[in-house]
Amino acid sequence: MSLTTEPACVLCVDDEPGFADLTATHLERFDDQFTTKVETNAEDALEFLHENHVDCIVSDYNMPGTDGLAFLQAVRTTDPELPFLLFTGRGSEEIASEAISAGVTDYLEKGPGEELYTLLGQRVKNAVSRHRIRLEKQEIKIRGETILNASPDAIVVSVNNEFVYANPKAIDLYGVPDGASLLGRTVGEFIHPDYRDAVTRKLQSVESGERPANHIPRTLFTIGGEEVPIEVTARHVSWEGKPGVVAIVRDITERAESTLPSHRYRALFEHANDAMALVEFQDGAPVIQEVNSAFESLFAPDDDIVGRDLDEAVAAGERMAEAMEVTRQAENDEFVRAELTRDTVDGPRDFLWQQIPLEADQTGEIESTFVIYTDITERKERGRELEQQNARLEEFAGVVSHDLRNPLNVAKGRLELATEECESEHLDEVEVALDRTRTLIDDLLSLAREGEPVGDMEPVELDKLGESCWDGVANVEATLHVDERSPTIKADKSRLRQLLENLFRNAVQHGDEEVTVTVSALDDGFFIEDDGPGIPEEDRDTVFEPGKSTSDDGTGFGLAIVREITEAHGWSITVTDGTDGGSRFEITSVDFPE
Template sequence: MTDRIRVLHVDDDPTVVEAAETALERKHDGVTVETASSVTDGTKRLDGGAFDCVVSGYDLPERTGLGFLEAVGERYPDLPFVLFTSEGSEAVASKAVSAGVTEYVRADAGSDPYARLADSVVGAVERTRERDETARSGGDARDDTRRERAIEELHTTARAFMRATSEDAIAQIMVDAARTILNMPANAVHFADDNGLSPVTWTDQVEELIGVPPVFTPGDGLAWQAFETGETRIHDDISSNPNRYNPDTDIRSELLLPLGDHGVLLIGSCEVSAFDDTDVTLAQTLSVHAKAALDRLDRERQLREEREFIDQALDTLDDLFYVINADGSFRRWNKRLPEVTGYSDAEITELEVCEFFPADERETIHGAIDQALNQGRTTVEAEIRTADGELVPYEFTGTRLTDTDGEIAGAVGIGRDISQRKAYEQRLERQNERLDEFTSIVSHDLRNPLTVAEGNLELAKTECDSDALDKVSRAHERMRALIEDLLTFARAGETATDLESVALADIAEECWQTVEGDRGTLVVETDCQIQADTAKLRRLLSNLLRNSVEHGSTDAQVPSGRAAEHDGENITVQVGAVEDADRHGFYVADDGPGIPEDDREQVFEEGYSTGENGTGFGLKIVQRLAEVHGWTVTATESEAGGARFEVTGLEPA
């Protein structure tokens, strides 16, 4: 072309405008591009001067590109209009083609969208000028009527596309519509697969012309070029095109329409320049509808596969998984629900959640559902009733679900069988009952006779002075110490439930007051806070501190189980924090004679004692008190060579 081309580009993105102008000027030396950033400004520009083509974005200020197309069509019906956008969709493309857009170019498709835009603009202007020249020479105006009638029929075809349930059905609709509505008898659909572009459906005329259509492998022919670039290709005469697939074919004109990643629609004719602008527009409308239908099938397939994958994952759970609607009906569940309850999937569909529970628990379940829906989360224990009437204890959790508008849609949750936990709790309750009986016997039935014996011993001492009575007195003291330790040991097995944050230093100082402090010195080297049952922590520390004083001071008899005698007047006991990379806790250490390495595990055994007056329960009680907190206690050597007891497994502060 030698005439100049004046283009109006309407878009509020300066980067897009600049890139498009560069591509157009590179494509054609005579291109002049003027710009507008809004529909109002663009309309004023059109009214103020003659333009050969309009390029428009889709998401414009004030109106969409389709609205601008409608306004331009009313004022300048013959002016080429190219919609260039990455913000549209296949539905937008379909509406644009139906509304009369000359070209629809996706800015996010292909390797060089701006070069495709330049090709589309220059090609649209050339075809318009040729059409005008033909009209001036007495051309026929019946194209407009044919186009309107074909578009109406294609809308019916679009509905057929949306009802199609397979790619082959969509391909057949394409072939039939191109043959009967567009009067293009030689057409074929090729879908992309591992081999390339394989023929799926074709007309009889195609087979008469070339036989069974070939498979186009990557790089083969003009069909592959159209598929790879994503651009509609119009070839008026392929006989001189070096890229044609078959040099000996009788086909001269080809119209190649890509179907996105799905394949291509190929339309051929034995005539040169067989396809005019109306043919191209109508064929593009058909391909856009087909691509939208193929995309829909892809999305449905992906959703189906994702759901199957999720269902398979949920079905591997031993727990019940469920989704309920806001009205309490079931929406979705895994296979464990029918397995546990004995109801079929069809029966579960007809049941509400509360119908799975005994009548006396339904109010509780109603309340839990309301809490999940209104507060966001809930946890409740209840017995689920099976179809056979069996009651199984479960713990249910529920979390609120909302729709895209933020409205409450229902709840999702997990049901966990707690039969074993309930059985354990019952066993523990029975054990606690027996423990209470035991402690009652120890506290009353043993203490009372001991008190009587001690009273009578005092009377005997007033009447008789005998060393034998002193031995009886010491035996009474040992019996009372054993009773106290037995009670402490039994009660140490109770769960630590009254947890609170306490300062270790304060508890250590308090416990030291109950120890014979004149035989030692306490040094506290930590200010850490720990979560503990205060009463049990106090007993644990008291036993450890007393153990250090009784077995480590110089005036204590050094038993065979301890090392050499402590060399000093008083023992020093330290309390500090254990802060290793993988351990957190505290220690009680002394500078006494220490514990031989071979005896460090044995000291925690019941009845083990190296002192004459020891009951053998002191360190066992420490171990039990640590265990009920979830802690671990170990014996080792202090830096001074004495005994060091480490209590670890605490949660970091």
């Protein structure tokens, strides 16, 4: 609400009708948000005020019957804060003093000149603005108090560890008769002496803005000594210009009573396949308090490990420094999950290690933690073996490529010489066989690298790359149609080229000489279709399997390579009917450049 956005009703009261009208006219000229009402005596003005909303009163002092001061006093009995300006021709220090004592907003003597009414208009505007701001603040305060009073949780504010605010739920929870009985008392009075200092330190940390406190479990002592399990969330707040803490205190008695019995947790702990230990921090050292049987069998089958330093029990030599750093992170409330090597009774083994910090029930500070060791040694060994196999396979593929391509190139050269020297239909068949052998070698090498990750992903214009691939694949009768809607996608360009060439070659090999191939866009990818004979529905589930081909000229590896390239990109590929009855390969889940 502000004067610049909402009209303001000004009640002008003067026993001289002409002067009251003149004042009203000047005010409406000063600000088009002003609307005015003129009355010539205080009695009529009070009646209008009783029945209508008024934002400000401008009144003369010297009026017959009820004068301006008496009128002001009558207004103040019903509205102590309504702006009231005394605008009088009879000015004196005595009248001004009485007006101020009666609660007048402003005082201005009448006189000639336009400037006087400009000054009056500005003072009216300022008074209305200040009044509306006060009303807004009061409304916000009332709403806030309504929310706080209706809260199902206790809400308290403390400054310097002393309560300065408590909502009704807090009064009930702390067991005090009223809010005044809680204000001024220290938070520590309601905390057990054994952990009072720790709670005070945490509150100081929150009050300074250093760190909030989330869902801290504690036990509250009421004024009558009753113990109540609670959960506290605390945040820094500024209270009357001073740093403080606002805390939501939730009674969790029902939750505590319905907690799963501890013997079930113990059964899970004891029979877990992963090695687990409960560790307590003592002067910065992780001291083992309890372990399960899996931990004992890995790290100390013949020794009582409880009471020992965890780092010394599971790490030695060069791994000790790393273990101590992990402990530091755990104690500082930093959730840690990592792959680590630790020393077991069978020698070093690899683990997926994680720790779960446990806050103390009463202080909320990290005093202990669960550590969990998941043995991943065999998985990592399999990974290393797979890497070695892939390396050997890559080496083998390179050797095969070299040793097969060389004699193939020699045969191709000899064939060209023989073709120049004589004519024979057998030579044509030889050329077909050599080309098929070359294609077979290329496809086998591609499959040998199956699972190889894609290279650099870059924006690729599908239409331009498609046309480039077509030039090296199709015969002169076949036709490529690239839809103008073909998208630009993010891909490994060289492997996308191989994908397109294989799909184009598949269409040409399985269609007639005048086959038409179309490339166009999908909402989340693209498709390639032809108007050839298509792929029977019963064969579509197996069409991407290596060695599967319905053409005498095909190797059966082309579509398997297509599937491998799509999966390496994280795409999906399906085959369905084309628009004109042929095959349609839809490639989806494709990323587009931003």
